[in-house]
Amino acid sequence: MEEPGPMTPGAMPLTIPPELAASVARHQAHLTALIASLRAAGIDEDTVAASVRTLVDSYADELTDALREMLKAQHHG
Numbered sequence: 001m002e003e004p005g006p007m008t009p010g011a012m013p014l015t016i017p018p019e020l021a022a023s024v025a026r027h028q029a030h031l032t033a034l035i036a037s038l039r040a041a042g043i044d045e046d047t048v049a050a051s052v053r054t055l056v057d058s059y060a061d062e063l064t065d066a067l068r069e070m071l072k073a074q075h076h077g
Helices: 018-040 045-076
Strands: none
Touching: 018 045
């Protein structure tokens, strides 16, 4: 599994709402630690990739819920 590289040409950078910055930073740290730990344990790259995918999928649910709440608050605020 490769480390993140430069953005795809023409891609727009993501703007992370301040309300989500801590969550995004926390999750990035968890992913970095997971990858380092699995590689240090000699886990093959396919398993590392599958483990990262599982964690990212879980975070997608958390992030979606947080975004819904933000939008709901903006709509009612």
